Amino acid sequence: MGLRHAVLAALCDDEYSGYQLAKAFDVGVANFWSASSQQLYSELTRLEQAGLISGREVVQLDRPNKRVFTVTPAGLEELAKFAAADSKPLSFRDDLLVKIQVIDQLDPEPVIAQLEERAAEASAKLELFGQILLRLRGDLDEQTYLRRGEQIGPYLTCLGGIRFQQVVRDWSTTTAEVLRQRRGTS
């Protein structure tokens, strides 16, 4: 089961409500998983019934109350079992790459626009992830943090996210450039 463990992992960091998790899965957590809010609410319900997380009501005066969740010892045990088992191969699906694959048979204009949009999104994520890294490591420089810092996990996944987004940005930009040049000469 996929989402189950991603949610448990996200809740290891801090306690979150369904709504907050949905936000997190839109940005940071999206480094390794993506999910809609509907999926999250029902997964949280199932996880609580299974005793892997426990929720508590937080009363808020200025806005609707919420229920935040934390991982139970049973939840941690579940994560440990999961980590020791073989990983499924990473699943990767991208509309835009499908379009590039057959670009020779198509009008390149709309695809070029989509590549540029994708590059812009990647730039935005890079800025965000850069800030997250700084916040995580505090005063320490990267080498020191990697050796002796606490909570190395989120730092490492964020580093991975940065490298991935760099590739997305650079590849999208150069691909758009190649297609633009060929448009002129054919």
Place this chain on the structure above:
Amino acid sequence: MGLRHAVLAALCDDEYSGYQLAKAFDVGVANFWSASSQQLYSELTRLEQAGLISGREVVQLDRPNKRVFTVTPAGLEELAKFAAADSKPLSFRDDLLVKIQVIDQLDPEPVIAQLEERAAEASAKLELFGQILLRLRGDLDEQTYLRRGEQIGPYLTCLGGIRFQQVVRDWSTTTAEVLRQRRGTS
């Protein structure tokens, strides 16, 4: 619909049987999509009924006969509509990243082993993709091919696959290294 267009794109390159497509989706096409053979057989059936591809029987003496498929004009039109429409955000899901995220709470040993396995797979793919690039561009050097070569699409997606696999290999290797060092010092 996702797989539908990925299959159409793959069949633009050449004619394939279900079995051959399944092989392709395991390696090269996996750059932009992944699918099981069962999914492919049923998708091929649906695509043929919809008139987007057409199949023909190939009689083979030394092995079981097969049916190979090509994209029809209607199929190409479908691809054109697809390319002009907005792309869904790329979906990315990885067990291994989930495990790294919570590595501080877990036994790192099995995860380190998985990272090393992942790096080895990435190396193998890099070698394969490098060969595909060479075969695609023939005698031309890359700059020339990008400007004037025919069939630029598969070349561009393969370039993207290479950059992606490089990140996977490098990140997996350095992450495993970081975790190994910390194991010693904690």
Place this chain on the structure above:
DNA sequence: CTACCCATGTAACTGGTTACATGATTAC
């Protein structure tokens, strides 16, 4: 008073995975 954010869900549907089933041919 309108639009947007916070907050939580249900229901119907589509897409994807796992397990199972069959049968021919080739290489050891």
Place this chain on the structure above:
DNA sequence: GTAATCATGTAACCAGTTACATGGGTAG
């Protein structure tokens, strides 16, 4: 004769998406 590769599927199940529903609070 046993395992591996070629070749094609069915059925049951699980995961993920889309559409819909509700209601309070805040900013303009």
